[in-house]
Amino acid sequence: MLLEGKTVLITGASGGIGRAAAIGCARHGADVAINYLNDEAGAASAVREIEAMGRRAIAVRGDVADPDAAPRFISAAVEAFGRVDVFVSNAGICPFHSFLDMPRDVLERTLRVNLHGAWYMTQAAANQMVAQGDGGAIIAVSSISALVGGGMQTHYTPTKAGVQSLMQSCAIALGPKGIRCNSVLPGTIETDINREDLAEPTKRAYMAGRVPLGRLGAPEDLAGPIVFLASDLAAYVTGAALLVDGGMFVNLQ
Ligand code: NAD
Ligand code: RM4
Numbered sequence: 466m467l468l469e470g471k472t473v474l475i476t477g478a479s480g481g482i483g484r485a486a487a488i489g490c491a492r493h494g495a496d497v498a499i500n501y502l503n504d505e506a507g508a509a510s511a512v513r514e515i516e517a518m519g520r521r522a523i524a525v526r527g528d529v530a531d532p533d534a535a536p537r538f539i540s541a542a543v544e545a546f547g548r549v550d551v552f553v554s555n556a557g558i559c560p561f562h563s564f565l566d567m568p569r570d571v572l573e574r575t576l577r578v579n580l581h582g583a584w585y586m587t588q589a590a591a592n593q594m595v596a597q598g599d600g601g602a603i604i605a606v607s608s609i610s611a612l613v614g615g616g617m618q619t620h621y622t623p624t625k626a627g628v629q630s631l632m633q634s635c636a637i638a639l640g641p642k643g644i645r646c647n648s649v650l651p652g653t654i655e656t657d658i659n660r661e662d663l664a665e666p667t668k669r670a671y672m673a674g675r676v677p678l679g680r681l682g683a684p685e686d687l688a689g690p691i692v693f694l695a696s697d698l699a700a701y702v703t704g705a706a707l708l709v710d711g712g713m714f715v716n717l718q
Contacts (some may be wrong), residue, residue, distance in 0.1 A: 467696035469494035472546040474538065476500040476529050476586055477556025479507030481656035482606060482684045486553055487511055487522075489688025490695065496521040498542035500556065500586075502528055521546060529556045529582030530574070535589035548597055551695040552590035554583040554628065555606040559658050561617040572620045579624035583631060587646075591639055600643025602695045605632045606687070607648040609710050617662075625650075629706050636704030645703040647694045652710025654682035677712035686711075 473490040477483045478499035484507065487497045497515050501508040501524055508524035515522035525541045527534030542549055557579045560571050583605055594601035608625035615622055628648060635646040653672045655663060663669045663681070673681050690709050693699055708714055 466494040467692055467698060468551070471495045471550040471695070472498070472542065472548055473551040473553065473695065474498045474500070474542050474549055474590060475553040475555055476538070476582070477502065478553075479504040479511060479524070481658065482651065482654060482687045483553070483555040484511050485684035485688045486555065486691045488514055489685070489692050490551070491515040491518050491520040491522070492688075493692050493696070494520070495551070495695075496546050498523050498525060498538070498545065500525050500527050500529065500534070500538050502526070502556070528578075529586055530577035532581070532585045535585040538586065539589045539593050543593060549590055549593045549601065551602045551604070552587065552594075553604045553606065553691060553695070554586050556582055557606065557624070557658070559618060559621045561662050562620065563617060564619045567620060575620040576624060579621070580627045580631075583628045587631065587635060591635065591642075591644060594644050595639075595642050601645075602699070603632070603635065603639075603644060603646045604691055604694045605629070605646075605648040606691075607632070607650050607706065609650050609652045609708065609714050611648075611650055611706070612714060632706070633704050640703055645694075645699065647699070647702060647705045647707065649687060649690050649694065650706055650708045650710065650714075651687055652676065652682055652708070652713040654684060654686065656684055675713050675716050676710070677716055680711065682709070682711060 479501035607629040
């Protein structure tokens with residue numbers, strides 16, 4: 466019970482990694498507020514699963530690309546639970562597309578959701594933590610893509626490097642307030658974001674073959690690392706980036 470009595474907020478948590486993190490945090494005793502975009506049924510079922518564990522949960526609809534969604538999410542969580550101890554910036558998109566003919570709206574939307582969204586949400590959560598006066602923890606879901614390229618991800622990888630960098634700078638800006646800021650860097654985790662990309666058997670086999678631990682990741686593989694960084698076990702960890710990739714990044718030769 467590493468998060469007993471804590472309130473955790475997670476963006477994009479109706480499915481995938483965000484949902485697994487929400488469930489993992491609740492399992493460790495946290496009350497959880499989840500932000501979601503469209504998937505009302507997914508959000509409602511995550512809330513039910515958390516409540517079945519005896520924890521409190523709310524789901525708040527909002528597009529993280531809209532700067533006004535951030536204060537609305539934080540206010541809704543404060544209204545429900547009284548405070549914000551942990552914020553997880555998870556919402557993200559990766560519409561795989563080639564570089565030379567990248568549609569402008571695909572580029573703009575990816576930057577707005579992944580980078581601007583993380584920025585505004587982190588700022589709103591941090592302001593609430595500073596007002597509370599007793600610290601907090603912020604975790605961004607970055608990616609192995611912060612460290613390596615992808616020819617069909619030229620719009621996406623800069624956003625993942627960006628959120629890792631955001632956590633590094635926020636670690637400095639917020640350290641004096643007792644707020645720790647870290648990122649997790651998932652490798653290839655099977656979720657809706659890459660379902661189509663990994664449906665291609667050669668690509669899937671190639672990606673799985675690059676993982677020393679012998680399999681692609683599951684959303685639940687991120688829950689433990691996120692709970693750890695959120696918890697007091699990580700009391701002296703800030704500005705760090707934790708690869709959660711089954712060893713994929715180091716597997717060069
Ligand atoms: P996913 O598609 O299952 O989850 C993404 C979630 O973000 C969805 O619930 C979606 O509705 C939500 N979302 C998208 N746009 C939003 C918006 N504008 N406002 C609010 N919510 C929005 O995919 P996932 O793999 O669970 O992705 C979660 C995070 O993990 C993303 O930031 C992604 O970049 C990152 N990541 C994923 C992988 C992977 O291999 N799956 C690897 C590294 C990093
Ligand atoms: C990740 C990484 C994965 C990819 C997802 C969409 O950051 O690049 O391999 O499947 O994004």
